[in-house]
Amino acid sequence: MTAKRKNSSPKQLVRPMVRKLRGYVPGEQPNVPGLIKLNTNENPAPPSPKVIRAIRSAADDRLRRYPVPSAQPLRVALAKLHDCKPENIIVGNGSDELLALATRAFVEPRQSNAATRRQTIQYFTPSYSLYPILADIHGARRNEVRLPADFGLPDNDALQNSNWDFGAALTYITTPNAPSGRGYLTRDLAKLCAAQKGVTILDEAYVDFADENALRLAKRFPHVIVSRTFSKAYSLCFARVGYFVGHPEIIAALDRIRDSYNTNGLGQVAALATLSDIGHYRKQFERIIQLRDKTTGALEALGFKVLPSQANFIFAKPTAITAAQWFRQLRERKIVTRWFDTPKVRNWLRITIGTEAEMAKLLTATKSILKR
Numbered sequence: 001m002t003a004k005r006k007n008s009s010p011k012q013l014v015r016p017m018v019r020k021l022r023g024y025v026p027g028e029q030p031n032v033p034g035l036i037k038l039n040t041n042e043n044p045a046p047p048s049p050k051v052i053r054a055i056r057s058a059a060d061d062r063l064r065r066y067p068v069p070s071a072q073p074l075r076v077a078l079a080k081l082h083d084c085k086p087e088n089i090i091v092g093n094g095s096d097e098l099l100a101l102a103t104r105a106f107v108e109p110r111q112s113n114a115a116t117r118r119q120t121i122q123y124f125t126p127s128y129s130l131y132p133i134l135a136d137i138h139g140a141r142r143n144e145v146r147l148p149a150d151f152g153l154p155d156n157d158a159l160q161n162s163n164w165d166f167g168a169a170l171t172y173i174t175t176p177n178a179p180s181g182r183g184y185l186t187r188d189l190a191k192l193c194a195a196q197k198g199v200t201i202l203d204e205a206y207v208d209f210a211d212e213n214a215l216r217l218a219k220r221f222p223h224v225i226v227s228r229t230f231s232k233a234y235s236l237c238f239a240r241v242g243y244f245v246g247h248p249e250i251i252a253a254l255d256r257i258r259d260s261y262n263t264n265g266l267g268q269v270a271a272l273a274t275l276s277d278i279g280h281y282r283k284q285f286e287r288i289i290q291l292r293d294k295t296t297g298a299l300e301a302l303g304f305k306v307l308p309s310q311a312n313f314i315f316a317k318p319t320a321i322t323a324a325q326w327f328r329q330l331r332e333r334k335i336v337t338r339w340f341d342t343p344k345v346r347n348w349l350r351i352t353i354g355t356e357a358e359m360a361k362l363l364t365a366t367k368s369i370l371k372r
Contacts, residue, residue, distance in 0.1 A: 017139055024133040027338060036361060038352040039338040041178075041206070041313050043235040043288070045355075047270065048280040051236075054273035055266055067265030070255070074268050077275045078243060082215060087248040090255055091271075093262050095205065095229040095242030098254065099172070100134050102225070105253045106199045107169045109139035116141060117198070122168035126151075126179055126344050128203060131172050143168055146344070151180035151307065151315075153188050156195050169198045175214060176206045176310040179340060179350045183310030186214045193217050193224050199250065201225045206311035208233035208285050209292070215245060222247040230267075232312060234274050234281055239267035288312050292353045298363050302370065313352045320370055323349045329372075333365045 011019065027040035046052070071091035079086045092098035108118045121135040122143040135142045145164050148154060153175075154162070173192070176183045193200050204226055207213045218226040225246035230236040241263060244251065274281070296306045296314055305317040318326050327339035327349055338350040353359065 021136055024130050034334055036335045036358045038354050039336045041232050041352045042237055045284050047235040048277045050277045051270050051273040054269050058266055058269040066261050067268055069260055071263045071268050074271050077272055081275060082245055088245055089243055090251045091243045091263050094240040095227045098242060098244050101254050101258055102170060102201060103134045103138040104257055107138060107140045110141055117167040118169045120165055120168040121170045122165055123172040127174040128178055151177055151182045153184040156191055166195050167197045171196055171200045172203055174203045176210050180307050180315045181309030181311040181313055183210045186212050189214050190217055193221050199223050201227055203227045205229050205232050209289055209312045210310035218245045230271050236270055239270045241267040241271045288353050291359055295359050313350055315348050315350050317348045323347050329369045330365055335362055335365055
């Protein structure tokens with residue numbers, strides 16, 4: 001039996017900041033038979049047979065033991081892949097965990113006596129909607145800088161004339177951008193990184209579907225981190241494995257504040273097996289890119305505006321109906337996409353590239369909707 005306390009409520013035990021906080025809303029994960037799921041940018045193919053075998057073989061006596069705390073074998077394998085040292089890499093429970101660690105390692109809360117810039121987390125909008133949540137959880141100052149209408153990367157001169165802060169403690173840049181899919185040239189990112197004074201994270205969650213990557217900038221600039229994940233391209237969303245590449249001193253700072261066993265053992269096994277079968281995945285990437293471009297052309301032929309994408313999704317704007325109507329009517333036909341009900345992007349729909357059959361059904365359904 002719970003004792004009654006005069007003038008008290010469990011709500012009052014929660015920090016005021018947390019009571020006001022709006023939590024991150026992830027993409028839906030509906031469990032509906034026959035549903036075509038094109039809303040959270042997962043690879044439509046399963047992990048390679050080699051990865052499945054590795055996971056199954058690891059489901060043995062090891063399950064009762066703790067995993068390798070630092071994921072050292074995986075760090076060694078990633079270092080070999082990226083031509084760096086294991087000290088340049090930290091592995092996390094998905095890249096989201098590492099993005100959160102960065103706020104704690106490099107940003108002072110607003111309640112501190114630190115300079116305003118030391119309290120600032122900066123990012124473009126629209127981009128990954130987790131960034132403002134991380135800033136709010138930490139009690140940091142948010143600096144949101146709006147991207148131009150085409151979602152391209154502004155040059156340094158344009159940023160000088162905006163509210164951009166080159167001295168912000170922490171800057172997130174999603175490249176390719178999400179939700180638009182726009183790719184950014186490494187040379188342009190290099191100019192921006194060179195001008196930044198604080199830690200700059202290049203969030204490359206979708207880079208395997210892009211023409212180029214910015215990994216070399218993490219080797220060139222000591223304040224730059226490149227973030228990668230095994231989720232989007234490598235079919236391991238369920239396993240939750242991501243990593244950062246950066247300067248050893250920056251990585252060591254993150255390592256000091258991470259949870260002791262932050263990456264599960266089966267996830268480490270799956271990621272290691274993935275790295276030993278990269279060729280299998282590169283063939284998948286080629287198929288997804290080809291289908292992305294084919295779907296883009298088909299929607300453009302129907303009168304839709306589709307941004308050039310460097311990711312495993314497209315960002316499309318209907319002209320005959322609203323994006324909300326398109327989203328709802330696709331859903332009625334058991335096709336789930338992602339619609340963001342926010343001012344900057346509510347006229348657009350983000351559509352994950354699924355299988356050939358799924359994209360054909362999307363187009364058939366869209367044609368049917370337009371005929372209404």
